[in-house]
Amino acid sequence: AQSVSQHNHHVILSEAASLELGCNYSYGGTVNLFWYVQYPGQHLQLLLKYFSGDPLVKGIKGFEAEFIKSKFSFNLRKPSVQWSDTAEYFCAVSGFGTASKLTFGTGTRLQVTL
């Protein structure tokens, strides 16, 4: 069965600090990987996604993630966070094929202080 682990449940950073949120997945095949973000009071939206090609993917608002196949990881990074990045971040994995479904991690709550 596919699964996703996000080890950081709650992260507090000061503005301008660098961010790295961990994501490890378990899946026996070719994967699609996603990071979604949920800002306070807003619906979930896609931050970035990886399907194939360059393992370093760039998303919106200066976020990026690196797919390391040997480590089954897809960590999210941002060099300098802003107060507006305060949100909950979810990593998700999906396989290919008609039976694939999207499995989410438990989420990481990021709080950025001024």
Next chain:
Amino acid sequence: DGGITQSPKYLFRKEGQNVTLSCEQNLNHDAMYWYRQDPGQGLRLIYYSQIVNDFQKGDIAEGYSVSREKKESFPLTVTSAQKNPTAFYLCASRYRQGAATGELFFGEGSRLTVL
């Protein structure tokens, strides 16, 4: 504007009552999903549907039922058999189940509270 509309946004229910949450999309997406979001547990898949008149159980389907009579609609019924129904419910859709580039688009959610 294209999107996913969930209603109601907030719902209160007494124990023993069934309740139906609505999800409508005008994105012409084939696949639709229902997730439940609980603090510290992320999103867990309840049911999903790839095409009209077909749906599959997700990881936590017990106590829930769905129908997919129209492409744009995927209502979720929370039955009295669901032991812990108080939660935030999210509906999502994507262009084609299994497509390599298919990201999920989410509605704004429905918060159900059982009194």
